[in-house]
Amino acid sequence: MRKFDDDVLKDKHHIHMIGIGGSGMYPLAQILKAKGYHITGSDNNETDTLKAVRAMGIEVFLGQRAENIKGADLIIHTAAIMQDNPELIAAKASGVPVLERSDLLGIVTSWYKNAVCVSGTHGKTTVTSMITQILKQGGMDITAYIGGKLPIIGGSGCVGTSDTMVCEACEFVDHFLKLSPDIAVVLNVDADHLDYFKTLDNVIASFNKFCSLAGRIIANGDDENTRKAISGLDKETVTFGNSEENDWYPKNVSRVNGLLTEFDIYHKGELFTHARLHIPGIHNVLNAVAAAAAAYMSGADADMISAGLDSFRGAKRRFEKYGEVNGITVCDDYGHHPAELEATLRAAADMGFNKVWAVFQPFTFSRTALLLDDFIRVLSIPDRCIITAIMGSREKNTYNIYDKDIGEKVPGAVWFEEQEHDANFELCAEYAAEHAQSGDLILTMGCGDVNKCAWLILDKLKAKYKQ
Incomplete structure (x- = not known):
C-alpha cells in the first residue's frame, strides 16, 4: 500500500477536488483552505454540503467537465468517481499529480x-x-x-x-x-x-x-x-x-x-x-x-x-428520528452489515414500540450474496420487514442476487418486483404508510440512499392523516 508524503504538496498552490461535495472531501477542503491553498471543486448535484463549501469562498463547478481542472497543480478525486469520468480523464492526461481522497487524508494525518x-x-x-x-x-x-x-x-x-x-x-x-x-x-x-x-x-x-x-x-x-x-x-x-x-x-x-x-x-x-x-x-x-x-x-x-x-445526540443517519405522525415514529439508520443491523434492531425491539418495521436497502451485490444467510437471520428480528431493491453502487450484478433472495426466507417480509430505484422506493413507502399503526416504529436501514424512503414514508403518513 503506497503512502504519499508531504513532497506531493510541495510548491502546490491550486488544488482541484473532483467530487468536492462528498462527506469525505468536505473536511479535507476545510483543512486545505485553512492551510492557505487555493481550492476549486466540482460535483454533479447541488447539496447542503456544496453550499457550505461555497460559503468558505471556494469556487464549485456543477457538472464534471474537462475544463474544470484548468490551472490546478494538484487534483484530488473520490473513489466514487468512475474511470470514464471526463474530468478524471482530463486530470490524468494533464501531467498534474492526481491523488485519490484517501491518499490526501493519509498525508493530512501525518501533520x-x-x-x-x-x-x-x-x-x-x-x-x-x-x-x-x-x-x-x-x-x-x-x-x-x-x-x-x-x-x-x-x-x-x-x-x-x-x-x-x-x-x-x-x-x-x-x-x-x-x-x-x-x-x-x-x-x-x-x-x-x-x-x-x-x-x-x-x-x-x-x-x-x-x-x-x-x-x-x-x-x-x-x-x-x-x-x-x-x-x-x-x-x-x-x-x-x-x-x-x-x-x-x-x-x-x-x-x-x-x-x-x-x-x-x-x-x-x-x-x-x-x-x-x-x-x-x-x-x-x-x-x-x-x-x-x-x-x-x-x-x-x-x-x-x-x-x-x-x-451527544448521535451523528446523522445513526438511529436518527425523522418525525412522528399519528403515533407512528419514523427513524433512519446507516447500518448495512448484519452485525450492525442486529445491534440496532435488538435495541429497537427493547424500546417499547408496538411493532418494529425495518425497511432495509441491501448495499452492494457482493455483500448481499456473501452474507446472505446472516442478512436473513437478522432481518427476522423485527416484526415486519420490507426489502428494497439492492443498491449495487460500484458493482455489476455478477452474483445474480436480488431482494427476493432475502425476502423469500424472512418470515412475513415484503418486496416488490419493480427494480427501478424511485418506483421501488415509492412502492415500499406506500406499503409501510398503509399498514403501520399508531405506536409502531418504522426504521429505514442501509448505507445507500434509503433515508429518502424515510422521507417518502413521512410524506405519505402526513397525507393519510391530513397533517
Whole structure:
C-alpha cells in the first residue's frame, strides 16, 4: 500500500477536488483552505454540503467537465468517481499529480502529533463523533474527519489549531493503511468487504498492519478478532469492553427510557465518571466507553467526558428520528452489515414500540450474496420487514442476487418486483404508510440512499392523516 508524503504538496498552490461535495472531501477542503491553498471543486448535484463549501469562498463547478481542472497543480478525486469520468480523464492526461481522497487524508494525518484514528467494522462514525463532541465541547480546538454529519461542528469535519486530529479510519480496500495514526482505536473486526479481502483472516491481517502504524492502541479486549488483530505488536495497548478484565468498562447500566441510558465508566478498577447517553442500544454504551478512553488519552478529564456524552445526540443517519405522525415514529439508520443491523434492531425491539418495521436497502451485490444467510437471520428480528431493491453502487450484478433472495426466507417480509430505484422506493413507502399503526416504529436501514424512503414514508403518513 503506497503512502504519499508531504513532497506531493510541495510548491502546490491550486488544488482541484473532483467530487468536492462528498462527506469525505468536505473536511479535507476545510483543512486545505485553512492551510492557505487555493481550492476549486466540482460535483454533479447541488447539496447542503456544496453550499457550505461555497460559503468558505471556494469556487464549485456543477457538472464534471474537462475544463474544470484548468490551472490546478494538484487534483484530488473520490473513489466514487468512475474511470470514464471526463474530468478524471482530463486530470490524468494533464501531467498534474492526481491523488485519490484517501491518499490526501493519509498525508493530512501525518501533520498532527496526536492523530486519533478510529477503526472497526462497525461503529466508526459514532465513536469518532463521540470523541469529537467530547473534545470540541470541552474547549479543545481540534481537527476532525468524520464519515457522517455531527451537529456540533455543522458537518462531517472541522479544522482547528491544536495538534489533535480525530479521524475515521475505514478498512475499505485497505484505505486506512495510508494513514499515520498516533492512537489506533479498534472497535471490532468482522467479515466485511469480502469482495476485496476474500477471507476473515485477511481482514484481521489488515487491521494488524493498521495497528502496527500507531504509537498506541485502544482495542476491544472482548472481541476475539480484535485480539488477533493486535497480537504480536509491541505497542502500548489499552483495552475496553464489557468485562472487568479490561482497562475501561461500564458498570451499573440502566435504561431510563427508550433513548436514555445511564451507566458508570470504570478505569483500571476504579470509578472514573458517571455517564448519560441519549442514543439507544447496549452497543452504544460500549462505543461510549471506547470514546472515553480515546478522549482521556487525548487530554480530556472525567467532567469533559461526562458532559460530552450527555450532550451527544448521535451523528446523522445513526438511529436518527425523522418525525412522528399519528403515533407512528419514523427513524433512519446507516447500518448495512448484519452485525450492525442486529445491534440496532435488538435495541429497537427493547424500546417499547408496538411493532418494529425495518425497511432495509441491501448495499452492494457482493455483500448481499456473501452474507446472505446472516442478512436473513437478522432481518427476522423485527416484526415486519420490507426489502428494497439492492443498491449495487460500484458493482455489476455478477452474483445474480436480488431482494427476493432475502425476502423469500424472512418470515412475513415484503418486496416488490419493480427494480427501478424511485418506483421501488415509492412502492415500499406506500406499503409501510398503509399498514403501520399508531405506536409502531418504522426504521429505514442501509448505507445507500434509503433515508429518502424515510422521507417518502413521512410524506405519505402526513397525507393519510391530513397533517
